[in-house]
Amino acid sequence: MSVRSTLLRRVVATAALSMALGSTPAFSADRELLNASYDIARELFAELNPQFIEQWQKEHNESVEIKQTHAGSSTQARAILQGLRADVVTFNQVTDVDVLAQKGQLIPADWQSRLPNYSSPYYSTMAFLVRKGNPKNIHGWSDLAGDDVALVFPNPKTSGNGRYTYLAAWAASNHDNGDDEAATRDYMKKMLGNVEVFDTGGRGATTTFAERGIGDVLITFESEANNIRNQYGPDDYEVVVPPVDIMAEFPVTWVDKNVERNGTEDLAKGYLEYLYSPEAQRTLAQYYYRVNDDEISDEFAERFPQTTLLRIEDAFGSWGNVMQTHFASGGELDQLQRR
Amino acid sequence: MKRIGDGAATRIGLIALAVIMTTLFLVIPLAGIFYQALAEGMAPFWQNLTSTFTREAIGLTLLIALLTVPINLVFGIFLAWLVTRFTFPGRRLLQTLIDIPFAVSPVVAGLLYLLLYGRTGWLGSILSEQDVQLMFAWPGMVLVTVFVTCPFVARELIPLMQAQGSAEEEAGVTLGAGGWTLFRRITLPNIRWALVYGVILTNARAIGEFGAVSVVSGSIRGETINLPLQVELLYQDYNTVGAFTSAALLAALAVVTLMIKAMLEWHTHRREKTA
Structure with missing residues (x-):
């Protein structure tokens, strides 16, 4: 904003404000960032x-x-x-x-x-927020493909949060089975099939899990998982950090x-x-x-359990590569979701 | 003769239905806003109301209204005058074009302005070379609000001015009145109430506009957040009391506006009766 327009804004806003509240804000800094x-x-x-x-x-x-x-x-x-x-x-x-x-x-x-x-x-990593006592016994990414597990995380297409979840699952599976791509695809299919609700963003997924009570596991950033737990009741939820995870x-x-x-x-x-x-x-x-x-x-x-963190660049080459092979239209994600 | 649905039972039923619907859809939500704002007592309400960010939001909201109303007042009168007092090719087309801001979704309007005046836009790239920034600053918010609210005044005036015709003004001309005298002594008194009504509508919309401004605001706290955006922001922030405090402020402004409108209607009604 140019100096003149800032000044004009200040003048008019101050006039408007003083009419509204009968007071003027008296604060000015040397520089703004x-x-x-x-x-x-x-x-x-x-x-x-x-x-x-x-x-x-x-x-x-x-x-x-x-x-x-x-x-x-x-x-x-x-x-x-x-x-x-x-x-x-x-x-x-x-x-x-x-x-x-x-x-x-x-x-x-x-x-x-x-x-x-x-x-x-x-930095952070992905964590699992589970209900008290961890009734479904979720400890690592492989547990998410179990038969009776309902997952909640935002859509990888629209949310960075969901993207990390997808990539963490993929990388951890590859890490565990020694880069067996076919086995990883099988695992991903099952895991994505367990998703109960694909919200568009992180906040939506939180609401689905904590307020509407849907799903056994909410997957989100570790930082968010802890904040959600503190917000919605430290006694009702547990945060699980898997042994192999992604570096966010x-x-x-x-x-x-x-x-x-x-x-x-x-x-x-x-x-x-x-x-x-x-x-x-x-x-x-x-x-x-x-x-x-x-x-x-x-x-x-x-606060931060030990875990092996994989960098996106090491596991997938580069972000550009990830976006193209996995999240582009007709990419891996689309193919995995086709049932 | 007795018509269908004229029985006492039907009548009571219909009235009850209307009352229930009004309560459910209007009264309870409105009361709910104030209830939520005061849910944690007077202190948090007052604290939210007087916080720097809320004050800045109020200031910006008033600034937008303060600039939008006069601009559209002049524009609306000019437009209505043009299409009701003159015949020219394209008059019909112009009358249709006035309604575009009503027909277009505000979000689309915001996006259009962003594409046009953004740094990479046609006009924006020229402006940015001159170091003029419209988008993501308050001038852009005023600009889109002017666009969204520009039909209100003209829409109020056009039917009235068409109905009144130009006979009085023609009489004025024959008596030697100039353009300005004509407007001030004849046109303006005739359209006075419609004008006030148009201003009220413009003002209400300018204060409450969310969609278009949210696209061009850039949501800089304390700088480009107006009251409607503040409601959304605080709600996303899990600050329910704060969100509803700002919402209550907006609702209060709306109630005041409606009261002024009701008073005006009552006034015109009485005038028509005595006339």
Whole structure:
């Protein structure tokens, strides 16, 4: 937004507001940063941002404001392509950041090498939320193909969450049977056949499982599974992390074209680097995200069961490859679901 | 002669049915909004109402209405004047075109504007070279709201102005009145009530519009979130009280609007009787 339009907006909005409430908001920061993020990260960044602002003020003697926008990360990527001037993105899908490089040339193609751990300050994996006492005895991915197990997870076609579930099941099966593709396909057919409801998104699947009481297992990110358990009753649900699982990265990057324009490059970098600091990593771990900081990992070791995590790039080659072979129209997923 | 369905039983039955339906579909949901907003007591309600984000949302909602109403007021009068007082080729077509915003789904309208004015759009790419941003900022939200609400004023005025005809204005011209005098002394007093009615409808829709603005908003908290978007956002956030507080605010605005409308109707009714 240009300076003039911001000013105009302020003036008119202030006039409107003072008429409405008889008060004017008196707050202004030196610089602003817009963080485009995925939709379940609202509370997380509401906690991280004030910490960063305080630290930046201390170190640079400058007051900054962090604005947030949250939506599905594909929606966000498209909005940025269409002109949303986000300075940084904090997504839950690598492919959605790739889009910014490929379709918009807004960031360089090698963005993942700009920050540590493939530009992923925290990560998660898929977990099973089961009903109290784990009555169906679910411990690993192979148990999901059992005869009397009803599954709930979002549709892999529409949801990143569902995509990870599908890929984790595939990779874990391949890992267990020594890359026997035919056996993996048989397993996937059974597993997908056990799905009771395919909701379009993670929130919908949560509602189906926890509020409507459908299904034996809800498969979602470990962080989400723990938050859902805490929200809907720690005594009614258990979180199970399978012994072999997928690494779900949460990629971040600054949007070069936008920070250049907004004059926020140093601030954007500082913000993303802050996410790797012990303080931020502790907050992240408190929200049940796995972190790379060794000390913090040890501190929260109890929350995160040991598991072998497979990277998408190692198990499937690349994300581009995954999208094409598995999720494109007529791909593996479509063929597996044809009964 | 007794008609079918004229019996007391049928009449009572029908009235009861109407009352039950109204209660189920209108009264209970409306009361429910306020009940949910106050479900956890006065303190959380007040806290949500006075939070910075809610205040910003109220400010933006009013800003949109404040800009949309005058724009469409002028546009509506101009359009109605044009199609009822002049004959020109394409007049019928224009009258049909006015209704497009009613016929098109608001989401589609939002998408159209996004494709046109977005960074990669036809006009947007030119604007973005000039460093002008419409989409994902408040001007875009005003723009789509103006589009969605533009038929209201014209639709109220056209039938009335057609019915009234131009006799009075022609008389004015023969007495030597200029264009502005004509409008101010004859046209405006004649269409006054229809105009107010159109403004009320425009205002109500501008405040409540969700679909089109949600497409172009970019949902930046404290910047491009208006009240309807705030309701959705807080609800998704599991903040039920907050969502219903904003919803209650919108409902209250609607009730006030309806009360003004009822007062106006009562006023015109009385005027017609005495006239």
